[in-house]
Amino acid sequence: MAAVEQVEVELKFDVDAGHTAPDLRVLPGVVGAAAPETVNLDATYFDTENLDLAGNRITMRRRTGGHDSGWHLKQPTGIAGARRELQVRFDDAPADGDVPDDLITPVVALTRTRKLIPVAAVSTTRTITTLLGADGRPVAEFAEDLVTAQSLLPGGHFQEWAEWEFELLGTEAHPRLLKAAEKLLRAGGGRTASSASKLARAIGSTPSVSEPHLGKRPTALELVITDIAIHRNSLISYDPLVRVDADDAVHQMRVACRRLRSVFSGFPSVLDATRTAHLSTELQLLARILGDARDSEVQLAIDDSLLRAENASPELIAALAGAETAIHDRAIRAAHAAMNSDRYFALLDAIDEMIASPPPGPDADLDAVVAVDKAIAKSRKSIRKAQSTLSTLTEGSAEWTEQMHTIRKKAKRLRYSTDAAEPLARKRYRKVAKVAKAIQSALGDVNDAQINRHRLAEIAASGTVSAADMFVLGRIDARQEADIERAIATYRRVAKDL
Template identity: 35%
Template sequence: MRTMVERERKFESPDGFRVPDLVGDGIAAVDEPALLTLDATYYDTPELRLTRGALALRRRTGGSDAGWHLKVGAAGGARTEHQRALTSGTTPPRDLMRLVRAAARGAPVEPVARIETRRREWRLHGPDGVVLATMADDTVVGHDLVDGRRVAWHEIEVELVDGGDDVLDSVERRLRRAGARPGSPAKIQRVLGDRLREVTAIDVGAATPVFAYAAAVRDDLVAHDPAARDGDVDGVHDMRVAVRRLRSTFRTFRALWDQGRVDAARDELKWLGEQLGGVRDAQVMGPRLAKAVRREPDELVLGPVAADVRGHFAATEAAALTRLRRALSSARYVRLLSTLDELIEATPATEVSPRWVDRRIHKAVRRADGLLDTALDRQRAPGAADDDPALHEARKAYKRGRYAVEVRKLDGAKKAKRLVRGLKGLQDLLGDHQDSVVTRQVLRDLAVRAKPNSFTYGVLYGEQAAHGRALVRKLPAAQARARKGKLRRWLR
């Protein structure tokens, strides 16, 4: 299986659109267009679970990359694409199916759409002849294989080969002047648009924003699954954040669900978060400490500190990634996703008002405020240690508060968007402080193992302690910024 990162931009083009001259701004030459006919069959579950999770599994003929493809991520940006050679059969390859097993909830997939594309494709060259990008002018006809719906449209895709974002910027300027407009959904989403809206529609009265937020986060979790399995840094991080958002939502708005079921789901999400956390912590801590060692003067680095740090975290990450892959391939994980589906698609356990939702959000934010007030009061006491767990508890509470506000942000509330930004700034400062605390713990463990050459770890420990104290001194000002009345008045 071949895996690559696809970086592209997509554009809508009106009737009568003419491709402009693209030479200039680093583009030295443009080939004559190649004419291609592409025919792709897309696979999904009846509930369109893959498409909802930003996964596109297809068998395509025509073009230089004919074969089986699995695209991961939203169209129009950076997406990971897994490719397999074309087979004569119509059953998706096992290795691609392993990557979508969780998204499909363990169910088989079947053809859901066929997309035929007549493409004109140009190769864009730099001054040295290198292919910087390709541009495709597509006339597309899509068929929903379930309800028979047919849709046709015209679009343009520009995909990087060996060029950078400056190439995309250059082409975009010319295309926009010629009448094209940025943005176009993935082809499969356009074809399945009606059915996709039907299966994702949520209408549970005043609780709709909460359920819609939970559904969006669940789909986000699934979308990052393939990258997390591969150990991708961003994929692991984003999947872990999705887990935290779901746990927080089920806690803040717990009364909307059967309490026994939602508490069990939170426990399972905690388990999944722990598997992701092992990988993520190693991915963050390793580079953090390596950078700290590089900053030290040579005379303060005694022994093979850099090599020991690299070796320790490489082994830690490898072991944690093995555990994560085992967890993501387990029946337990698939059951968790099915449980999330059931909770999100359930009728609320109690009828609520819009005011009830806002009160729950307000309570989450106020609780975080109270915990931080307590933590800062403790810091003012003589001899207070900056690694007080109360600061970490405040940080976790602000995450829950921010995630609660995001319910209204997703609902379109502009004040909620501003409040999220304010809370994130404070949360980031608390997070940086917690990182310094954890770093000190790791340094102490490494120093114990490194005897008798533990001097450098002591130096690094002292620097992290000083960094932690400096961050605590910044907290009151960040707290004041995050508590501006104009940001919070809408919750009262």
């Protein structure tokens, strides 16, 4: 069952029942209107007992009547007045009346193991007027709604009200149409809507999730919890994209896991370490599972770039890319299995609990700037110690290679610690972050090229490669070797600034 996706851009107003709407044909880009049509809409809204969807400004409903009967999921887009809507028609929905999987997947990181239940029943008598442009195409739709709603929550009550909705249609609408419509409808009796949606008005106030932010003089605990909330939101936002294997989604979700762990390791005394240890372990496991899929994605991209300029045979292409594709597919299936487990949902619950009720550590009341300075100094000292050890090792040896990998991980930890301080807007932190990122990037290139050279050597030693392909492998290996030398030179140059 494939969901149909669209972005709706609309205005909503409260209005007195029976109030006559102004003539919308005076709006820019509008030259006419179709005859009004009245329809009856009956919708049941679904959410968890905790109202996890409503709290995140998401609505899920099953609606009959009108031209778009079916299941609908509406999510915020970050653009005022715009919402992303997924629709599954009844013909494509489960025959047993269950919520379609296509609508559960985008929100399962919020609902988790909690059951979706009916929370409101809303009936609407809607009179629709379609506004037409110069070529006769619909450019907007104006709806005059008489609404009756019954909250199905404990203690819920019955309500009646009237409202106007003005929605743009397609991409043909006049660029000033929405702004002009708002001005006209307000002048004609429309008032600022008391709720963002019919559901919100039907069930009343909900525990809305707000964007994390800091005050002017935050404590270390406030900074850390704000950072945890930011990365928690990032993890949640990439969850549905990983489930459909969207481009770069695995990488970004893995980064969110690592950034969360870096908060615990970078500021170990700000939160109670006994409470964060389990979370850190669980995040490490999740990052490792996602890492298998991410590593294969990186390798596929490298293989593509290396083979692009070479006259490689189909057999060599299959040896390099074909096997990696199979590895990637297995890794994605493993990631999906982990993300559907009770263990994963318990991890998300634990992160939410920590944000809501953070367990303070001995440095919780430190000034945030003092805590960041302390974390950065500790991380820089650790990197310099690792660099000192590197200087005693034979370049190119296994020990030297492993130490370079250690420095890369420490530079990444330093970068994440400085990123946590971004809300403090200190230039000195951004400078350190820039150097840490450059070190991480250069040594990451070294690591990727070394892994690839090992793979090339294995293929060459297999005895199944033709003479022509052996030549291609040699050319690729030489390019990788040169890439390693350039990356090491870059590392040595930027490491001086740490």
